[in-house]
Amino acid sequence: MRYEYSPELETYRTQVRAFIAEHSPFVRPHAGVRAPEPEQLPAIRAWIARLYDAGYLGQDWPTEHGGRPDGRPELGFIVAEELARARAWGQVGAAGLASGALLGFGTDEQKRRFLPRIRSGQDLWCQLFSEPGAGSDLAAMSTRAVLEGDHYVVSGQKVWTTNGHHADVGYLLARTDPGVKKQAGITAFALDMSTPGIDVRPLREITGDSDFNEVFLDEVRIPVDQVIGAVNDGWRVANTSLGHERSAVAARAVELEAALDDLFAMAGRITSGDRPALADSAVRQRLGAIATRVHVAGMMSKAGQSRMLHRSEDAADAPAVKIFFSQANLATTELGVALQGIDGLGVEGDPYVHADGWWQDAFLIARSFTIAGGANEVLKNVIAERALGLPREK
Numbered sequence: 001m002r003y004e005y006s007p008e009l010e011t012y013r014t015q016v017r018a019f020i021a022e023h024s025p026f027v028r029p030h031a032g033v034r035a036p037e038p039e040q041l042p043a044i045r046a047w048i049a050r051l052y053d054a055g056y057l058g059q060d061w062p063t064e065h066g067g068r069p070d071g072r073p074e075l076g077f078i079v080a081e082e083l084a085r086a087r088a089w090g091q092v093g094a095a096g097l098a099s100g101a102l103l104g105f106g107t108d109e110q111k112r113r114f115l116p117r118i119r120s121g122q123d124l125w126c127q128l129f130s131e132p133g134a135g136s137d138l139a140a141m142s143t144r145a146v147l148e149g150d151h152y153v154v155s156g157q158k159v160w161t162t163n164g165h166h167a168d169v170g171y172l173l174a175r176t177d178p179g180v181k182k183q184a185g186i187t188a189f190a191l192d193m194s195t196p197g198i199d200v201r202p203l204r205e206i207t208g209d210s211d212f213n214e215v216f217l218d219e220v221r222i223p224v225d226q227v228i229g230a231v232n233d234g235w236r237v238a239n240t241s242l243g244h245e246r247s248a249v250a251a252r253a254v255e256l257e258a259a260l261d262d263l264f265a266m267a268g269r270i271t272s273g274d275r276p277a278l279a280d281s282a283v284r285q286r287l288g289a290i291a292t293r294v295h296v297a298g299m300m301s302k303a304g305q306s307r308m309l310h311r312s313e314d315a316a317d318a319p320a321v322k323i324f325f326s327q328a329n330l331a332t333t334e335l336g337v338a339l340q341g342i343d344g345l346g347v348e349g350d351p352y353v354h355a356d357g358w359w360q361d362a363f364l365i366a367r368s369f370t371i372a373g374g375a376n377e378v379l380k381n382v383i384a385e386r387a388l389g390l391p392r393e394k
């Protein structure tokens with residue numbers, strides 16, 4: 001069995017790589033899914049528009065909404081991988097999720113209103129799903145949306161909202177029927193983030209950055225025509241649109257491979273006594289072990305892509321890739337810091353720190369990947385129950 005792209009797709013990859021090299025406005029200074037600095041936003045919005053115009057984002061959208069006639073998921077995987085390899089910005093925030101929801105469940109009027117603004121970079125979206133009491137158990141959410149005339153009035157609190165402080169529109173889940181089974185009474189909305197009653201409070205993270213936010217909703221009025229899908233059918237809308245985010249996993253695996261290259265280069269530069277660290281057999285063994293894990297993570301990601309394209313996916317595929325990747329990433333960044341010895345205590349801005357503190361930041365943010373997109377422990381339950389058929393957790 002071989003995991004290779006066809007010559008036609010490799011030609012496409014070369015074009016994408018050249019396009020990014022020529023037009024991408026910045027290299028991302030940090031690893032992982034992060035929020036841009038506010039002063040970068042105008043250039044990033046213009047870059048997003050350029051990617052859509054060139055047919056490198058939204059390839060598999062229907063052609064009437066700007067998709068490519070030859071659009072298919074493979075093209076999206078390649079673009080995501082090349083953006084990650086170049087450490088370039090791609091789509092910022094939850095527009096991928098939101099466009100999936102709109103294309104799958106939105107009215108024609110909603111598609112006409114929101115999709116062109118995603119394509120032009122005018123609207124950045126955030127994902128307003130998680131709450132302080134509802135993360136892994138998302139259906140336990142308590143944010144309420146109550147119908148009053150031609151508006152829903154929403155009150156509650158969301159948390160972990162990546163890019164909430166930049167977002168123009170929120171993809172919101174709220175409870176519209178508290179009287180039914182948890183999943184059944186939830187509705188999806190498009191929420192204009194400038195609506196009165198929304199208070200976005202950035203959370204300062206261990207890295208020193210603020211990528212996530214708490215979002216407080218106090219009697220926020222949403223017109224009924226901004227319900228996405230049917231009322232009380234938001235659980236299905238959300239689960240379906242999450243399937244549109246697969247290219248993100250492919251991107252993370254490529255980002256990890258690029259980090260591995262940097263790790264080897266750093267081990268060649270750093271000296272331990274009078275020799276490069278790379279000459280130390282203990283370092284070489286650790287590097288070998290990490291390289292193996294990174295390679296396996298890459299192959300698992302490719303296998304997952306291939307099975308998805310052939311519609312032969314197993315329930316364990318996506319969770320297993322996510323668990324393995326996040327742990328390999330954690331181990332890679334730990335070694336990246338450890339290799340630096342005492343200098344590893346430095347941070348961005350310290351004159352002696354390697355790669356301007358990229359490794360320290362990557363190490364600090366790495367643990368979040370074991371939680372984001374489903375905590376690893378919960379994903380192990382998914383594998384146990386849905387792939388292995390073990391009894392459900394009580």
Ligand SMILES: Cc1cc2nc3c(=O)[nH]c(=O)nc-3n(C[C@H](O)[C@H](O)[C@H](O)COP(=O)(O)OP(=O)(O)OC[C@H]3O[C@@H](n4cnc5c(N)ncnc54)[C@H](O)[C@@H]3O)c2cc1C
Pocket residue numbers: 126127128129130131132133134135136137159160161162163212368369371372373374375376377378381393
């Ligand atoms: C980097 C990052 C970005 C994020 N961005 C967004 C965003 O933009 N929008 C959004 O809505 N959400 C976002 N999230 C939230 C994310 O979806 C939740 O963090 C995740 O679902 C876990 O929920 P929680 O944080 O409430 O943890 P909890 O569900 O409270 O879990 C806490 C711990 O308990 C364990 N646990 C929970 N249930 C079980 C169980 N049944 N069996 C075994 N162990 C269990 C978990 O594994 C975890 O270790 C983001 C999270 C991160 C880390």
